[in-house]
Amino acid sequence: MISKFTDLPMVAFSVKVYQMLLIAYPTKFQQEYGLQMVQVFQDCCLRALRQGGTNRMVKLWAVTLLDLIQSVLSEHAHKEIEMKKEMKPEIRMAGWALIWGAVTFIISLFSLLMGDRTGTSPFFALSGLLMIFVSPPLLLVGLLGVRNRYGDKVGWFGKNVLLLGAILGPLTSLMGFFTTGNSEWGWHLIYIGPGVLFTGLALFGIVALYKKPLPRWNVVPVIAGIWYPIAVLSHILIGLRVGNWLHGGPMYYMMPYLDVIQGIALVALGYILKSDVPQDTVAPS
Secondary structure, eight states: OHHHHHTSHHHHHHHHHHHHHGGGSOHHHHHHHHHHHHHHHHHHHHHHHHHHHHHHHHHHHHHHHHHHHHHHHHHHHHHHHHHHHHHHHHHHHHHHHHHHHHHHHHHHHHHHHHSOTTSOSHHHHHHHHIIIIIHHHHHHHHHHHHHHHHHHHHHHHHHHHHHHHHHHHHHHHHHHHHTTTTOTHHHHHHHHHHHHHHHHHHHHHHHHHHHOOSSSOTTHHHHHHHHHHHHHHHHHHHHHHHSOSSSOSHHHHHHHHHHHHHHHHHHHHHHHHHHOOOOOOOOOO
């Protein structure tokens, strides 16, 4: 009797439509329960036809669609909660990475300012080492954590300009490291790299001022990103004219103060990130 009803076009069509609707569920849920749900729905269709024909099928579909919508929303909410729980250690790690990236970056800048004009000082070597191999990976991890935590809240432009800057910045510095022996522009690229990274952060911060994705201090990303691009890029442009971009000029004497401001803002952003982890959802008793 069942095989007879499974051949009915109405049952076959209903089952195919129901299978298509199951795509709305999370993939893991489909894999675990999809076949069972299809089988149960097919049995319900056969029972509805036996008991009431087409009218009973219409009622079955009405109840099924309402239940499906509620269930899909519930499963996606559950999936989001689970994903946020898994993000906790990653967010904390990214926050600490941003803090230590800020510290090593500021040390590298002060080492640069303490170096001599010829570039042979140990401070100058320390600055290059930190600027290329230490602070960029830490800042990259930290900014990716910022993007993962707040990207959906700032929209497409904000999260992608941050991603672009976080990736292109370290790559620019690395490219400069491999070309320092061929041209003075190699050294320029080493210090332009963080400018690219922080430009992405500054643009993200401008969007954040409007969208307000952070729980507090939404002005921090702008402050953490805007000063280095202004200071270094203008300093390099001045240096191309006067012949020395490391020393002299008003921007050179302002850089220590700007470095401190930017360092504090970066540490603050890292602190916000590591503290703003998703909270567990407690089920009502």
